[in-house]
Amino acid sequence: MTNGSRQTVDRAFEIIDVLAEEGGLRGSAVADKLDMPVSTTHDYLQALVATGYVTKTDNVYRISTRFLEVGQQQRHRMNVFSAAQDELETVAEETGEHVTLMVEENGQGVLLAISEGEDAVSLFAYPGARMPLHATAPGKAILAYLPQESVEEIFDEHGLVAVTNQTITQREELFDQLETVREQGYAVDDGERIAGMVCIAAPVLDKSDDVQAAICVCGPRSRIDAQRRAEIAEVVRRSANVVQVNLDYA
Missing domain, CATH: 3.30.450.40 (GAF domain)
Structure with missing residues (x-):
């Protein structure tokens, strides 16, 4: 794994951790928490929504129950x-x-x-x-x-x-x-x-x-x-x- 790929994965899980800790946040709030550009944060959030591990309702992002499913399987x-x-x-x-x-x-x-x-x-x-x-x-x-x-x-x-x-x-x-x-x-x-x-x-x-x-x-x-x-x-x-x-x- 290249350094760039590792940083991408790390950033994605930092976003997941913030959403889990806070319960739900708007994209701009996630960007503020992690000191990331709003546009970059938005790209990450959209990718996470596409995977099904994050949901978006009324512009608020939350962890999905997909994590529960995976955890129960394991x-x-x-x-x-x-x-x-x-x-x-x-x-x-x-x-x-x-x-x-x-x-x-x-x-x-x-x-x-x-x-x-x-x-x-x-x-x-x-x-x-x-x-x-x-x-x-x-x-x-x-x-x-x-x-x-x-x-x-x-x-x-x-x-x-x-x-x-x-x-x-x-x-x-x-x-x-x-x-x-x-x-x-x-x-x-x-x-x-x-x-x-x-x-x-x-x-x-x-x-x-x-x-x-x-x-x-x-x-x-x-x-x-x-x-x-x-x-x-x-x-x-x-x-x-x-x-x-x-x-x-x-």
């Missing part, structure tokens, strides 16, 4: 999603809490599936949401089973940003915690991404012991005391094992 192709789908619902029913399946992609945590029990607190999460691995229980469960050099690369690229005042931002402290995760088989996030919420997650390994995902249960700290944490930890560990079996023998 999600259903992922073996771990099929292997975990029913199990997530079982865990949500058993715990009554918010249950998620996370995978690692390009050094970030991506929520692949969500199931909510009857007492679940709405976390404004959705399939496809991305978040830093170091600040979440499922992210730490995944990091604990990645090769150390891969973890170092992720930290170098994405940093250890403080999402809340409880987020672990020191590399040495985090590596110590990842060692604990490996010893006990689960990870805990106590207000590290969302203040007042406790999340407990276990890694899903394949038959080669490579980590494929993590299953997580989240609930308010007020009802997840030490005893309940232990109970949920056992649930997610058992659930991750069920998904591993489903994944290995599907």
